[in-house]
Amino acid sequence: MSSIDKKHVNVERRTWDKETYEARARSRASVEESGDDHNKPKAAAARADGPSSLLKDELEPEEEKEEFAKADEGRIGPMGSERAFLKARSKRVDLESKVGSSEIIDPDAASATRAKVDKKDGVSKCSDGVGWYCKVCDCFLKDSLTYLDHINGRKHQRKLGYTMRVQKSTTDEVSGVLQGLAKRKRDRENDPDREMMEPVDFEEMIRNKDAKAAARKAERARRREERKRKERGEIPDAPKPAPPPPPPEVNDGSEEEGYEEGGIDPALAAMMGISGFGSSKK
Amino acid sequence: MANLTDPLAAAVHGTNPQNLVEYITRQKIYDSLYWKEECFGLSASDVATKAVELKALGGSYGGNSKPTRFLCLILKMLQIQPEEGIVEQFLENEDFKYVRALGAFYLRLTGRPSEIFELIEPLFNDHRKLRYRTPTGWVITYMDQLADELLHQDRYCGIALPHLPKRDVLETAGYLDGPRQSPLAPLIEDKAGGSPERMLELMAESGNEAAIAALDERKKRKMEAEEKEQK
Numbered sequence: 027m028s029s030i031d032k033k034h035v036n037v038e039r040r041t042w043d044k045e046t047y048e049a050r051a052r053s054r055a056s057v058e059e060s061g062d063d064h065n066k067p068k069a070a071a072a073r074a075d076g077p078s079s080l081l082k083d084e085l086e087p088e089e090e091k092e093e094f095a096k097a098d099e100g101r102i103g104p105m106g107s108e109r110a111f112l113k114a115r116s117k118r119v120d121l122e123s124k125v126g127s128s129e130i131i132d133p134d135a136a137s138a139t140r141a142k143v144d145k146k147d148g149v150s151k152c153s154d155g156v157g158w159y160c161k162v163c164d165c166f167l168k169d170s171l172t173y174l175d176h177i178n179g180r181k182h183q184r185k186l187g188y189t190m191r192v193q194k195s196t197t198d199e200v201s202g203v204l205q206g207l208a209k210r211k212r213d214r215e216n217d218p219d220r221e222m223m224e225p226v227d228f229e230e231m232i233r234n235k236d237a238k239a240a241a242r243k244a245e246r247a248r249r250r251e252e253r254k255r256k257e258r259g260e261i262p263d264a265p266k267p268a269p270p271p272p273p274p275e276v277n278d279g280s281e282e283e284g285y286e287e288g289g290i291d292p293a294l295a296a297m298m299g300i301s302g303f304g305s306s307k308k
Numbered sequence: 309m310a311n312l313t314d315p316l317a318a319a320v321h322g323t324n325p326q327n328l329v330e331y332i333t334r335q336k337i338y339d340s341l342y343w344k345e346e347c348f349g350l351s352a353s354d355v356a357t358k359a360v361e362l363k364a365l366g367g368s369y370g371g372n373s374k375p376t377r378f379l380c381l382i383l384k385m386l387q388i389q390p391e392e393g394i395v396e397q398f399l400e401n402e403d404f405k406y407v408r409a410l411g412a413f414y415l416r417l418t419g420r421p422s423e424i425f426e427l428i429e430p431l432f433n434d435h436r437k438l439r440y441r442t443p444t445g446w447v448i449t450y451m452d453q454l455a456d457e458l459l460h461q462d463r464y465c466g467i468a469l470p471h472l473p474k475r476d477v478l479e480t481a482g483y484l485d486g487p488r489q490s491p492l493a494p495l496i497e498d499k500a501g502g503s504p505e506r507m508l509e510l511m512a513e514s515g516n517e518a519a520i521a522a523l524d525e526r527k528k529r530k531m532e533a534e535e536k537e538q539k
Contacts, residue, residue: 174344195352197393208403
């Protein structure tokens with residue numbers, strides 16, 4: 027049986043990375059001994075398929091997001107409250123890092139709002155949901171705006187140990203802040219290392235932009251010509267259709283491309299017997 | 309919740325300070341990304357830091373009535389209600405013009421009439437340009453134009469301004485000390501002994517076109533007044 031000839035049979039036997047699986051088994055064993063441990067880093071855990079992706083997530087624990095950081099112990103708060111004053115985030119919330127990426131998900135996962143933390147073989151299993159996951163409140167949020175609403179909301183902040191009230195600033199603080207910013211601005215302007223910008227010449231800028239646009243169109247036309255030449259080379263019997271007239275300056279380049287890629291050139295089509303939508307009857 | 313006014317804040321013009329911004333505009337601000345991402349948990353000094361990065365004034369713009377960052381910061385200030393000293397700091401800051409504009413607008417919304425006149429009139433001497441985002445595009449305005457609009461118009465940046473009594477009403481009632489002191493007054497004292505007409509004549513002699521035109525205007529009006537009296 028020569029499996030090499032058949033296309034759809036696994037040619038090689040499946041192999042596993044023994045070391046990583048050994049490590050997992052050991053950690054599982056230690057967890058069983060030490061009892062429950064909820065603070066495992068988030069892992070797209072025991073999925074039956076795709077062991078590679080599983081391993082990657084386990085081995086790279088999630089960095090602490092600022093929106094999940096608990097309040098420090100000694101932080102001051104308002105009178106009569108055991109929680110700390112609300113503070114603004116210093117870093118941007120990560121909303122866009124996964125844009126354009128694709129993930130395979132469970133159909134049940136799409137509607138999951140909570141991560142089911144099952145105990146299977148002592149390893150906590152986090153079932154996938156879709157969207158942003160808040161590990162403090164154990165919920166999935168499907169929308170960037172609702173995610174922001176959630177992390178700005180009372181429940182979440184209370185779990186982190188913050189109250190919703192902001193500390194009042196004094197006049198001196200504000201005056202200090204403004205002076206500091208003014209000084210920084212002045213330093214930036216007087217910085218001797220800063221390159222002196224040349225006075226802007228608008229005419230030149232416009233000329234440069236026009237030249238670049240023209241260059242781009244020429245590039246596109248050239249590439250189109252090359253592509254057509256290749257096609258012609260592959261179909262030596264078909265008559266060479268007349269090349270379209272060179273695009274006038276005013277025309278948008280995209281119009282030509284659409285025309286070309288949309289259908290077969292009419293002369294070629296006629297030759298092949300496809301004469302269009304009209305019928306022979308009058 | 310994140311959008312509630314500070315519980316220690318006092319009522320302004322009889323209501324919750326945030327109610328100075330109309331309901332729909334307010335909701336648009338609450339739903340905007342800038343408010344949720346960057347205006348969360350700001351104290352007055354944080355607002356100052358954000359205000360320094362402002363690049364334009366404006367109310368809502370675009371088909372969607374998207375609020376400008378300026379408007380978001382105004383609502384933030386209404387929410388946290390900074391003390392008077394802080395607002396004055398914003399207003400008197402010469403380094404950052406949009407911070408100044410923010411302070412002026414906030415004062416106009418929440419301040420007492422005498423304070424408004426006293427603190428906004430110095431802005432007449434600031435001639436810097438400001439970018440104003442209208443619902444359909446951009447416009448250049450000036451700080452002194454901003455001051456004039458704040459003192460004399462009903463609405464600015466899409467917000468209805470609280471009623472401001474006229475200046476002479478406040479003067480007769482004793483809240484203000486007298487008519488507005490023009491910064492030209494000491495100059496006129498110096499050169500023309502306190503007489504504005506003499507000052508105009510001096511300027512016309514030195515070739516100032518506007519002064520010549522103004523003198524002609526006055527002469528014309530005097531002649532017309534005399535003709536009327538004769539009739």
